[in-house]
Amino acid sequence: MPQNLSPTALPALLAGILLFGATLAHASDDQEAIALHPMELSYNASLDKGISLNGDARRILEQRDDGTWHFRTDVNSFVADIDESLIFRWEDNHVVPLRYRYELSGLLIRDRKEAIDFDWDNMEVSGHHEGDRFSMKLEEGALDPMGYQLQLSQDIKAGKREMVYRVIDKGDYDTDRFAVVDEETLSVNGNTYKALKAEKVRDSGSKRQSLMWFAPERDYLLIRFLQVEPDGSEYELTISEATIDR
Template identity: 55%
Template sequence: MPITLLCRLCPVLLFLLALGAPAPSYAGGDPPAASSSVTKTEKTGKAEQPQTAEPTEPPENPQQPEQPIQLERDEEQKPPPISLTPLRATYSAAMDKGVTINGSATRLLEPQPDGTWILRFDVESFLADIDESLRFRWEDNQVIPLSYRYKLSGFMIGSRERTIDYDWENQTVSGNFEGESFSMALVPGALDPMGYQLQLRQDLKAGKTQMEYQVTDDGDFDRDEFAVIGRETLDTELGQVSTVKVEKVRAPRKKRSTVMWFAPELDYLLVRLVQIESNGSRYEINIEDANIQQN
């Protein structure tokens, strides 16, 4: 789903990045104890002979409630697996800022022989080209980024490169952006600028409606929040598509807005994105073609 945070870069780069672009109680009871002798005293004061209850034999197969209860807890804590599906999708894009700029982008998601995955994003336009890639693992419904690469080059635009490498064994992340290096400790669930886009799509598949991600951003982590705000049917190059509408959560006074449409019938593929900047500039991408390997 070709989305990258447009709010962080210049308008032209923003447009290009947009092309790339949520203790059970113990119920078994204690085993019955053997009855003890009881003496009843009547009002007359005469005592009855003690009555001894017959000993209760223990059940042949005493229940062990702790084990099944623990299994139930484990099942509740571990959600069902959500599989990744290889895909290839192409998008058209337009930026309206007094002058209309058009371009196209291709998104690829492919498994690798070593069990990792590669997510690629390639942009071609008369103004610039972008090569962006992520190598990652998919474990327990979570994107585990390993290495992220980004390169921008084009006419009248200075070249830019960015690298991020994740060392999960030592819990550190390091990288380089335009010659400036950084290194810092990882936070739980840390994602890269591409991985969070894929994680958003997978979380929607899992039925989530509120999503929050910690995205690596040149020596710090940005907290990006998203929320499902409704459903809508769109007319696309693929025909009429029912979609889930998602909005990036921003501060109430922020004039910038980002809205995305994902198609459940297309494995929650991103089919449209619209971003409006605080100065009124509008960026929009729309699906043109998609090839998804259904499970």
Template identity: 40%
Template sequence: MRRITHPCSKKLISILLLLVSTALYPVELKPNVAQYSASYKNGVPISGTATHTLIQLSQDIWRYRFNVDSFFADINESVYFQWDGKTVTPISYHYKRSGWAVSNRRATLEFNWKENKVLNDVQGVPWSMGIPDRALDKLGYQLQIKLDLMAGKQDLTYHVADGGRLKTFQFEILGEETLDTELGEVTATVVKKVRSESSKRDSTLWFAKEWDYLLVKLIQVEADGERYEINIESARSISR
């Protein structure tokens, strides 16, 4: 028997589809801490631990922190930001690397959104540059990818203030992959940074769908063969 759809039904379906598309945002941020095993190889393999921590400091101010601890080097990275349900808006970004196996490095970025500028202070040398709306820092964009995936977004393109320059980071969704982790088997969305065909660098991230797109694995390879990898070991929520 042929099924006939009433014109009013078509209109209702259109309205429902519109509601679904607009309901992609806002996304709820949930304070949490995730711990990872970390490995670094540049001739000599180095192992350690890494921690991602997301906490809410006030009604609309958050802090996202990434720490790497190893016998050879320590990295402390953090961003203070505002969250409106859609976009990470950085306020200040801080980076510190130290250890006898690496060169020490410090960087601070202060974002002035009234003037759309960012003040860079790298190794004690300050300078400022203009930035567009929704520009991000080197740590905040990783959180923004997770939140955009949660919202069902497909276009993962970001303007990032990095090293005194404004860079465009574009990522493509490669599909899904089943991973065996310390937390059990998980279905992960695989995201890869888009680079030129001649580039020897590679950045790939795995986000667990059933865990609100928690980052469970990351592999970064530099042009000189330096390889960095983290894998999830534990995760828990934090009371607000």
């Protein structure tokens, strides 16, 4: 098994929540409205690739005075720091992104920046990724690299069990698929949760696994994320603290 640890691996783990997708369609008119709740979450992170490393991530969701929402993530480790944020509207049980920003900085890695601006009036999206600017047609229901994570948990909360998402990242569209595959009881940091287990659906030949556990009794929070790489190494996030305003 390879023992070389990429200096970007731990920040990637700590931002692992960001691996989730974005829904294709708005909720139907007769679907029950789902209310968002302001929250503050903290996660412990570990990486096992011949060497065990630890870090932490904090995620905050809050509503602004104008009715829009601010979703942000702060990742801190000795390797690198990540600042990520999204301004969005919550309409018909759907995240409508307006402004996305991402910044990675550290001593051992190259700094990286990404920005995406959504113009829903003219159905255009523009921005830059690592200095390369882009502009293209905006697809109905498209999301950013952060908003689709929130959309996934809300879709599962609404009863969906198979999901197809479109997300804008690095100046192009990606399509991701997810499915709820099981119900499990698991212990995380001394607490026991009944959870819905979901996975990212990959090609049949892929040896990489991305697994997520959402707790219905905690407003469908992501309480555990596990990624297993083809060489057998594992990246894991587990929830340590959660405050939800209802």
